[in-house]
Amino acid sequence: MEHPSEQLKSIRDLDPVIEAYKKDIDRTLIRENLRLTVTERFQQLMKLQRFAEELRQAGRKVTLPK
């Protein structure tokens, strides 16, 4: 099992990667979401899931051999 100090070191090793990702995060989207209620956030997620499924189905139709 990993020694706790080793575990902490490996967590700290992640920080530069996390910081690099932060530069590309759209804060305006976060602010928009924070204005919504929790219920509205889940309704938005369900819409996104439906859209992702539609895209998957459309992709399958395009790539399936005739």
Next chain:
Amino acid sequence: MTDYDTLIPLLVENDIEFIIVGGAAATAHGSSRLTLDLDIVYSRKQGNIARIVKALTPLKPYLRGAPIGLPFEWRVETLNKGLNFTLITTLGALDLLGEIVGGGDYEKLHTETIKIEIAGVQCECISLQNLIKVKRAAGRPKDLEVIAELEQILDETRKEN
């Protein structure tokens, strides 16, 4: 699609002790990332396990991704023998977790949750700070971008308050 508006009230109305974690918890805190399931950490108390089995039976739970026809029986004994179950139900994908890396079990997580309201019911959700801690402890490459977003959300919420 996972029907959160029906699934979460069903759990609450059946007096199930659970905490929302994972991607759904990130959504509750304001994440805009797509997640496809509902991850919950559930209490392993016998009464709670019995209530979970009873509440979910009409949803025909089955092991997600497993071939059809496996001898999987949705019973109290099944839950007692296992810990974490990745399920598909008629309301969508549901992960029942007995414990999570960096967060522990229901009793341990219970001390660091917030109450949220969804679809007219109140339930427990892992706090944003604890969600970040758990994701960091898990250290999975796929979570790094999620952690970055969650830390930005924390930053934004601190600015608001």
